[in-house]
Amino acid sequence: MIEKLQIIQQRFDEVSDLIIQPDIIVDQKRYVQLNKEYKDLKILTEKGEQYKTLLSNIAEAEEIISDASDAEMVEMAKMQLEEAKESLPELEEDIKFLLIPKDPEDAKNIVVEIRAGTGGDEASIFAGDLYRMYSKFCQDKGWNVSLVDSSEGTAGGFKEIIFEASGEDCYGVMKFESGVHRVQRVPQTETQGRVHTSAATVMVLPEAEEFDVEINMNDVRVDYFCSSGPGGQSVNTTYSAVRLTHEPTGIVAQCQDQKSQHKNKDKALKVLRSRLYEMELAKKLEADSQKRNSLVSSGDRSAKIRTYNYPQGRVTDHRIGLTLYDLQNIINGDVHKLIDELQLYQNTEKLKEAGEVF
Secondary structure, eight states, X not given: OHHHHHHHHXXXXXXXXXXXXXHHHHSHHHHHHHHHHHHHHHHHHHHHHHHHHHHHHHHHHXXXXXXXXXXXXXXXXXXXXHHHHHHHHHHHHHHHHHHSOOOGGGGSOEEEEEEEOSSHHHHHHHHHHHHHHHHHHHHHTTOEEEEEEEEEXXXXXXXXXXXXXXXXXXXXXXXXXXXXXXXXXXXXXXXXXXXXXXXXXXXXXXXXXXXXXXXXXXXXXXXXXXXXXXXXXXXXXXSOEEEEEETTTTEEXXXXXXXXXXXXXXXXXXXXXXXXXXXXXXXXXXXXXXXXXXXTTOOOTTSEEEEEETTTTXXXXXXXXXXXXXXXXXXXXXXXXXXXXXXXXXXXXXXXHHGGGO
C-alpha cells in the first residue's frame, strides 16, 4: 500500500502543478477534470500521511518496548502501540476504498424526472409525495433545487414533474433512486377502505455539460407556447414556454417554469442534453451490469426497486432486501437511511472486486 500511496503523492504533485498552468485554465474541460482529480487526490494524500504517521508510531513504540530500559517509557509505548494498532485496520479500509477508481459521473448535478405510473389519480398523488420527499432530502443536503416542468394530476400531485438539483456529488448520492417506486395504501378517493397498489417511475439523469454532449441546433426543432398552470397573466398569456425536439432521436424536452423565454430555452436545452447523455450512459451501465452482475447499478429503469406500504408503516428496498419500519420519516425526506445502505452495499461489492489488488 505504501508504494500505491507514493504513486498517488507523485500524481497529486503533478496535478497541483498542472492546474495553475495558463493553457490548462483556458481549456475548460481539462481544467474541470483536473480540479476534480485534485480534490480526490488531496483526500487520499491526507489519509496517506495519517497512515505513514501511524506506521511510524508503531515502529517507534515497538523499538522502545524492545529496548525496555525505561519502565515508564515502555508503559507509554505500549499504550501508543495499542492505540495505533486499533486505528490501523479502519484507516486501511478507508484508503482501499479511496483507491478504487471513482465513477466520473458521481460529481455531476442531476435532472430528476418523476412520472405517475399505474394507479390513476392515486399514482399522481404518489408522484407528488415522491417529489416532496426528494425536495426535502436535497434541501437537507444543502443542494439547490429548481423546478423545470410539471403537469398536475386531476386530484392533486403530478402526472409528471421534472426538477434539477445541484450540489456536491448529487448523482453519486441519487443515482440509486432510478426505477419503479410502488405504494400500497388506501387512496383518499376509496370509500370502502381497500388498500390499492399504485406506482411512479423515477429517473435520475446526470446533468451533461456542454462539452459532454454537443448538440447541433440544426437538428433541434424549437416550439414556443403559452405556459399553463400557476404564474399569473405574464406567464399564461405570453409565448414563454419552450419545447425542444431532437429530430434524430425524437427526444423532447420542455420548460415553462420561468417567465423568460430565453431562460426556459436554456433549462430545456439542459434537460435535452442530459437525456441524450443518459442514453449513452444507459448503454454503458447495461454493459457494466452484465459484466458485474450488480443489482444496484444495473440501470434498469423498468425494475421495481422499492415499496412504500402505509398500513404496515414500512419501506422495502427490493434490490438489497432491506425493510425499514419508518415510512413517515422517510416519505418526509429522511431517505438517506436507504441511500446510505445502498451506497454501503455498492462500496462492499467494489471492495470485493478490488480485493485481489491489495
